[in-house]
Amino acid sequence: MPREIVDRVEMPKQSPEDRRSNFREVALGLDPELAVREAKRCIQCKTKPCTKGCPVEVEIPDFIALMAEGKFAEADAKIKEKNSLPAICGRVCPQESQCESLCTLGKKFKPVAVGALERFAADWTRERKSASCCEDTCCAEPCCAEPCRAEPCRDESANTCTCSEEPAVCAPADGIKRPSARVAVIGSGPAGLTCAAELALMGYGVDIYESLHETGGVLRYGIPEFRLPKAIVNQEVDYVRSLGVRIFTNVVVGMTLNLSEMLAKGEYQAAFIGTGAGLPYFLGVPGENLNGVYSANEFLTRVNLMKAYKFPEYDTPVKIGKRVVVVGAGNVAMDAARTSLRLGAEDVKIVYRRSRTEMPARLEEIENAEEEGVQMFLLTNPVRIISDGKGGVAAMECIKMELGEPDASGRRRPVPVPGSEFTMDVDTVVVAVGQGPNPLLTRATEGLALNRRGNIEARDEYGATSIPGVWAGGDIVTGAATVISAMGAGKRAARGIDIWLRSQS
Amino acid sequence: MFRIMEKRLLAPAVHQLVVEAPLVARSARPGNFVIVRTNETGERIPLTIADYDPEKGSIMLVVQEVGKSTMDIGMMEAGDSFADVAGPLGQATPIKKVGTVVGVAGGIGVAPLLPQIKLHKAIGNHVITIVGARTRELLILKDEVEKASHETIFATDDGTFGYHGFVTAALEELIKAGRQIDEATAIGPVRMMQATCNLTRKHNIPTIVSLNAVMVDGTGMCGCCRVTVGGEVKFSCVDGPDFDGHAVDFDELVSRQAFFRDEENLARELAEQKRGGCRCHEK
Numbered sequence A: 001m002p003r004e005i006v007d008r009v010e011m012p013k014q015s016p017e018d019r020r021s022n023f024r025e026v027a028l029g030l031d032p033e034l035a036v037r038e039a040k041r042c043i044q045c046k047t048k049p050c051t052k053g054c055p056v057e058v059e060i061p062d063f064i065a066l067m068a069e070g071k072f073a074e075a076d077a078k079i080k081e082k083n084s085l086p087a088i089c090g091r092v093c094p095q096e097s098q099c100e101s102l103c104t105l106g107k108k109f110k111p112v113a114v115g116a117l118e119r120f121a122a123d124w125t126r127e128r129k130s131a132s133c134c135e136d137t138c139c140a141e142p143c144c145a146e147p148c149r150a151e152p153c154r155d156e157s158a159n160t161c162t163c164s165e166e167p168a169v170c171a172p173a174d175g176i177k178r179p180s181a182r183v184a185v186i187g188s189g190p191a192g193l194t195c196a197a198e199l200a201l202m203g204y205g206v207d208i209y210e211s212l213h214e215t216g217g218v219l220r221y222g223i224p225e226f227r228l229p230k231a232i233v234n235q236e237v238d239y240v241r242s243l244g245v246r247i248f249t250n251v252v253v254g255m256t257l258n259l260s261e262m263l264a265k266g267e268y269q270a271a272f273i274g275t276g277a278g279l280p281y282f283l284g285v286p287g288e289n290l291n292g293v294y295s296a297n298e299f300l301t302r303v304n305l306m307k308a309y310k311f312p313e314y315d316t317p318v319k320i321g322k323r324v325v326v327v328g329a330g331n332v333a334m335d336a337a338r339t340s341l342r343l344g345a346e347d348v349k350i351v352y353r354r355s356r357t358e359m360p361a362r363l364e365e366i367e368n369a370e371e372e373g374v375q376m377f378l379l380t381n382p383v384r385i386i387s388d389g390k391g392g393v394a395a396m397e398c399i400k401m402e403l404g405e406p407d408a409s410g411r412r413r414p415v416p417v418p419g420s421e422f423t424m425d426v427d428t429v430v431v432a433v434g435q436g437p438n439p440l441l442t443r444a445t446e447g448l449a450l451n452r453r454g455n456i457e458a459r460d461e462y463g464a465t466s467i468p469g470v471w472a473g474g475d476i477v478t479g480a481a482t483v484i485s486a487m488g489a490g491k492r493a494a495r496g497i498d499i500w501l502r503s504q505s
Numbered sequence B: 001m002f003r004i005m006e007k008r009l010l011a012p013a014v015h016q017l018v019v020e021a022p023l024v025a026r027s028a029r030p031g032n033f034v035i036v037r038t039n040e041t042g043e044r045i046p047l048t049i050a051d052y053d054p055e056k057g058s059i060m061l062v063v064q065e066v067g068k069s070t071m072d073i074g075m076m077e078a079g080d081s082f083a084d085v086a087g088p089l090g091q092a093t094p095i096k097k098v099g100t101v102v103g104v105a106g107g108i109g110v111a112p113l114l115p116q117i118k119l120h121k122a123i124g125n126h127v128i129t130i131v132g133a134r135t136r137e138l139l140i141l142k143d144e145v146e147k148a149s150h151e152t153i154f155a156t157d158d159g160t161f162g163y164h165g166f167v168t169a170a171l172e173e174l175i176k177a178g179r180q181i182d183e184a185t186a187i188g189p190v191r192m193m194q195a196t197c198n199l200t201r202k203h204n205i206p207t208i209v210s211l212n213a214v215m216v217d218g219t220g221m222c223g224c225c226r227v228t229v230g231g232e233v234k235f236s237c238v239d240g241p242d243f244d245g246h247a248v249d250f251d252e253l254v255s256r257q258a259f260f261r262d263e264e265n266l267a268r269e270l271a272e273q274k275r276g277g278c279r280c281h282e283k
Helices: A032-039 A060-068 A072-080 A086-092 A114-129 A190-202 A230-242 A259-264 A296-305 A331-342 A363-372 A439-444 A483-504 B022-027 B068-075 B107-122 B142-148 B167-176 B190-202 B250-257 B261-275
Strands: A182-186 A205-209 A246-248 A270-273 A293-295 A323-327 A347-351 A375-377 A380-387 A393-406 A412-416 A422-425 A428-431 A470-472 B004-011 B014-020 B033-037 B045-048 B051-053 B058-064 B084-089 B100-106 B126-133 B151-156 B183-187 B207-210 B226-229 B232-235 B242-244
Touching: A032 A060, A032 A114, A060 A072, A060 A114, A072 A086, A072 A114, A086 A114, A086 A230, A086 A483, A182 A190, A182 A259, A190 A205, A190 A230, A190 A270, A190 A483, A230 A246, A259 A270, A270 A483, A293 A296, A296 A331, A296 A428, A323 A331, A331 A347, A331 A363, A331 A428, A347 A380, A393 A428, A470 A483, B014 B068, B022 B051, B022 B058, B022 B084, B033 B058, B045 B058, B051 B107, B058 B068, B058 B107, B068 B261, B100 B107, B100 B167, B100 B190, B107 B126, B107 B142, B107 B183, B126 B142, B126 B167, B142 B151, B151 B167, B167 B190, B183 B190, B190 B207, B190 B250, B226 B242, B226 B250
Parallel strands: A182 A205, A182 A270, A205 A246, A270 A470, A293 A428, A323 A347, A323 A428, A347 A375, B100 B126, B100 B183, B126 B151, B183 B207
Antiparallel strands: A380 A393, A393 A412, A393 A422, B004 B014, B014 B058, B033 B045, B033 B084, B051 B058, B207 B242, B226 B232
């Protein structure tokens, strides 16, 4: 077997010493040469098992074949047939448990680096396109075969395109004739953006309503700059806008507008709810309201959305102690721990009640965190947070755990070891133990059926809710999950909405 | 969008702003608040809606300059726009016909109290309003309060106007005079709301308070505004901001409000340096 097939290309990263003190992206991306080399590792097997691992059904071998020939823009267009946000997915998807876990090559060697290739195709195309978007076709979609303008629209002096204001209008790629209808999408996170893009590509009018002042949902407020640069989020959102989607920020559906009214008035013929998991859980231990105890959501929102790491240039502050404990072991916990280091914390610990095998975070993120110096206190559970007598945190009392019989989730249930209590000195505690559904929209929308936990009940594979014409998907249905599963749900909902709208006309 | 249509100085460093926000104005109810951001680097600050006019498409806000962000708002003029106004947020105050209601306001707390007493009066409650301030020139919206109430008591700490003393002393006199009071609402500084509740608890008068916890998103997402009410943790933004005052842990609220005091002081000092000193007493 040639070495080129055996050796997977590893993406260069900032060194742990450098990156733990800056917010720049950790993984640096491939260069064209490395990308072609890695793409050539794909053996183009007949069975294509990788495609079955992709929640949005990207035709992985096809785009990789284009990359192997150096056709990066074509590869990007191939991905975008199925996935509107490739630069984001290439960065934050857990490929190791999806496409790459099924790779035929992976049975003997390391799997093809699908994520790194996807990211490269998207980045390469975007960087090139920003300088000359109108030279070829209007929106890099295969459906737009004609050049978008007869006149050149490039401002040579500034090397920018002068026509970017106007959204390109695409004819539906599949050539199906559809009724004229408008769809309201609630939430501009991964589920909402994907659903909106899919519907726009089919030719529907789409408006997105976002409660925050910025778009992107968890991509903006949750995932830190060093893992997903906000410039990338901006560009992916711009792409969705370029399809004709309108985005209204500062609109809290359920408070500012009422979904039932929006539909009843005939402004919209259908709606998709992708409002995410926006209500943090706390531990329920004494001392949790002391100053210095944050939910991961608050901590990350201050830093990511409000740019508190640039205080006082930005007005929102964040306070970080020398010793930080993050409770939980998901991706959000890793993000909070690594953000703490970058804000200047000297000692950062993860406290998790189960063992390493059960940690929900991606392996890559756990490794990144450990390389940067985050310490893992596993099989450990907080009992109480101890006050410094001035309203702040002095210490946290924990108890050791051991694993017992499997629980409802199939993971072995952690049980406390009697008498194993110990205390760790700490100034800041970040609670990252998950989130429940945000109640603002659900409690204001009459007739919307919820399950026991308050999540919206999805009644079929497309995410249809109890209200005719209303679909839902992402964390508001499933509880906190991944970006790509939310995107998959947005995509399926778009399909369900399309079928429904066509049946109505 | 979010243009300041009118701006008026109510007292030194206290501004009344009428802001264009048609969607908010249409859905607002007494007790709701908005989150505003002055500009791209600004923080998200919660402000209670003091009045709303669905026809004009505007809301009224009353802002006291206490920190950098509120000083920034003080610098804005009619014609300027906020970067963002999101709302209405929070649960509307439950307002029912109960008989006689006493509204107790401290400082600029009178602004958010106004829409509540207006509605109380409109649905047939007898409204007595007690408004307190440190000194005469800090008593704001006097005419509006008198119009919205059946009886009004103004109180100043220094005796320069109306009743000489705290609002709680004025309320205690009412109670001692044997006036039947079925419900009270207190809005103002935390210690003033706490003192009011200590008094009404003794006399078994149900009391609603409007809490001004620190917030970031204001939509339930971050949990920064958590307060303990009756031993349970609540989020001010989605469960409140109004709560049963007899069940609120006010000491915890005071402590949590002070968490970012150092940063707030730093931001204010930097802003003052940049502007060449404090402008509290400019007209």
